[in-house]
Amino acid sequence: TSLAGTNAALRFAEDELAHLPSVKGWFANLGHGNPQIYYNIVPHGEAVNYAEVFVQLKEYDTRRTPRELDRLRAELARYPGAHIYVKEFVNGPPITAPISVRVIGPDLDVIERLAGRVERLMQTTPGTRDVDNPLRVARTNLQLAVDPQKAALLGVPAVEFERAVRLSVAGVPVSTFKDPSGEQYDIVVRTPTGPRADLDALEQVRVPTSSGAILPVSQLASLKFEKAPTQIERYNRERAATVNSEVERGFNTARVTAAVVKRLDAMSWPRGYHYTLGGEAESSQEAFGGIGTAIIVAVFGIFAILVLEFGNFKSTLIVLTVVPLGVLGGLAMLLATGNTISFTASIGFIALIGIEIKNSILFVDFTNQLRGAGVPLGEAIERAGEIRFLPILLTSATAIGGLLPLALENVGLYSPMAWVIIGGLISSTLLARLVTPVMYKLIPPAMGAV
Incomplete structure (x- = not known):
């Protein structure tokens, strides 16, 4: 298209923005992208068929604003002969789109045909929108x-x-x-x-x-x-084309990506051609590259500290029984709030383990002290449960109260971490009231080892 045609589409978008009461202001660039105004957005180069608008809202409401943006997308889609995308700034590494598929092979014509098939596949997958194939128009x-x-x-x-x-x-x-x-x-x-x-x-x-x-x-x-071809892209020194897609509001990115991958695997790929995932799938894989080692080191470190503190393995085992209870609660809370096990959610699980183990130590250590003072096993468990339950409950409630504002903000970067800790503390605090005393009754540590 010409610069005049791009300008007409830009004016149409600006007219639609002028009718939104939540818009505080905007500025536009015709023929090239905006300057870098967000840390993970790469500015677009000069092109007569490209324009960008930066929009500032009066406020962002996590429930109302996404619905307004969906209505704006529907209005902008009415403009003929142009693709007008509405994107929100998100935290995280710079990615082209939440779902990104690279088609890789030696011949550009075959890559173009495969990219067209991938584009149609993604368009018919529930949960995708704004599917972009750079080779669609030659x-x-x-x-x-x-x-x-x-x-x-x-x-x-x-x-x-x-x-x-x-x-x-x-x-x-x-x-x-x-x-x-x-x-x-x-x-x-x-x-x-x-x-x-x-x-x-x-x-x-x-x-x-x-x-x-x-x-x-x-x-x-x-x-x-x-x-x-409109562009020749290379990935690992091989020719490639990247098909990108956004995710509809209300859909989980990981689940939509899994549905796309399942259909991609069912495609017949010519010999020498294959696909790789980009977007959030690639960034998550890179982010999780060292998190597994960190979790293992943290768990073994906690185990070693507990053994040194109690001097026996039975007390350590009783304390650690609270860990699965908190993990189940964190997973359940992620499922209930529609979040995935992201990098920050994994950090939340590590923090959760430390918090719930601290609460379990309060019970086990006090029970050991009572038994050391000559109190019978059953009575020591009962008294420790009565005396230590309130401090544990108040500690958990304080942590939950401090994390609730962060969780309710519904920010993709930090809210999953907050929801994991909140869900884990609720489940571990309530269930440990039953499980930890029972475990102590079943495998009481020998008092000579305390």
Whole structure:
């Protein structure tokens, strides 16, 4: 499209924004992307068919604003001949889209066909929207096909032909101009073809021969149109095309990605062609690369500290029985709130283990103290449960109260961590009231080892 056509689509989008009462203001850039205004957004380069609008809202309500953005997407989709996307800034590493599929192989034509199949597959998968295939619309190039035999017969070197065409269409730099401020500008010489070169300019191109004659370009070459890819992308030094998709509100990104992967695996891929996932799947895999080791180290560290504190394995085992109770509560809370096991959620599980073990230590240690003072096993368990339950309950309630504002903000980066700790503390505090005394009754530590 032309710059004027892009400008018309931009004006339409701005008119729609003007009717939204929640919009505080906006600014637009035509022909290129906005400057970098968010840490994980890479600015778009110059293109006549591209424009961007940065919109600032008066406030962001986690329930009302997403519904308004859905209505805005529906209104903008009515504009013909343009793709207008509405995207929110999100925290995390820079990714092109939540769901991203790279089609990789040696031949661009085959990649284009496969990318089209992947695009249709993603469009028909529930939960996806704004599916973008960069190879959907091919670019049309003008090619001057030179007849090498005729050029050699007439004495026209290839370099002279290229220089003559460049002189008529783009111009040739011949010198530089330096203004008083020190800035330098290229001086470009071009054949007079009007304000903008067009197809008629090629008919006026004259090519000098080695004998000094001047020949029209039509005697040496023919003009034809040819299909060309809009971009050539490489991934791990292989040719690739990336098909991106956003996720509908109310759908879980991990589940939609799993549905897309299941259908991709069912596709018949030619030999030498395959796909890899980008987007949130790739960033999560990179983020989780070292989290497993960190969890193992943390668990063994906690185990070693408990053994050193109690001096026996039975007390340590009783304390650790609270861990699965908290993990189950954290997983249940993630499921109830529609969140996934993200990187920050994993950090929440590590923090949860430390908090619930602290509460369990209060009970086990006090029970050991009572038994050391001569109180019978059953009575020691009962008294420890009565005396220590209130401090444990108040400690958990204080932590839950402090985390609730962060959880209710519904921020994708921190809210899953808060929900994990809240759910784990609720389940471990309530269930440990039953499980920990029972475990202590079943495997009481020997008092000589306390």
